[in-house]
Amino acid sequence: MARFQPELHIITSGKQSPREVIHICTLVHHLVDAIHLRECSWSSRCLYDTILALRSSGVPAEKLVINDRVDMALLTGVERIQLGSRSVGPSHIKKKFPSIKIGVSVHDAVEAEEAGMAGADSVILGNIYRTDSKPGKAGIGVGAIRKVKDRLPVVGIGGITPNNAAEVIRAGATGIAVLSGVFLSRDPQRAAEEYRLSIKGAEVL
Template sequence: MGEFHVLSTGQQSNEQLIEIITHIHPYVDAIHLREKAKTAKELVSLVSTLSAKGVPLEKLIINDRVDVAVVCGVRGVQLAYHSLNAKAVKEHFPSLYIGCSVHSLEEAQEAEQEGADYCLYGHIFATDCKAGLSPRGLSELAAITKQIDIPVIAIGGIKPNNVEKVLQAGAKGVAVMSGVFFADDPVAEARVFSSILKKWGRKNE
């Protein structure tokens, strides 16, 4: 079955984040806290509040901050090009689930060689988050999934009507940011994505 990742937008209050995440977590596989403006202390506080409200730590992935991920005991960390090297993180924290954000085949191959557990690759389709930048498209996604062995999670302009195309191109899952966090009904939207991915999994068992 394809994995369903959601990424916070960095544009919502803690109250909004907590409200949304505590209700959508049953329908998602990984929740990325992508809150670049928050300090380590603020992130730790957010994680502990989410945990107290029943959000499983094994579903939480911290963007960039290896220290916070380790201290909080969450599932993993998402590394960007400016983050610590995946190889160094894996050597020191072998149990941490490590994702690398990549934008080319070369970057994906490098992430795999460094020991990353998966790649987040995009943007696949046009999206407001990357206005003016041309999307990488399904053919590039397919080329990458054929040449690396670790799972590729597709991001960027993913909507319920194109999830299957992305999975057909070899992605092992999808990641959605504003499509869930800015939806009128985030829970309903998360359920839609979840059911599409489950249906795909059953069809391709």
């Protein structure tokens, strides 16, 4: 039996230029399992050009995840998308494009179950811990992962650091997702290496 390999997902910050995003991705793509392009302010042309530039720079298409933009995924040959609460429901997308892998961002076990019933292939659940990106909002804790893990694959997000990442995996998550921890790090490659090391070999209880 193949050993379980936890996944490392990184999410763009929405604060960097396409050139910066491409540069960071070329540095770290060999260390991560998924690169989520979450850039709501970019034009369609900008997003399209960036995806093509990433692919021509050696970033594998199978590691790219496009947030919300099904059209961009279809145009660029990317087969993974991530949906939010304001997105078209996964069932509508699956009906037209059954081969696309769909992740849905959720905040609790109830939303996760609803996403699974609607056709999601996986969920990103959080925030697991308190995070500066959501001031005043307490983390939901790793117990939420345990409620979801038997229904569909779950990736934890929110306040995850190299110091607590293994705890998320041990709770039953298939991986972790980080935003500022890599893309806004002074040394993205080293940060990705630290996250990768922290989840490598974590035992699921």
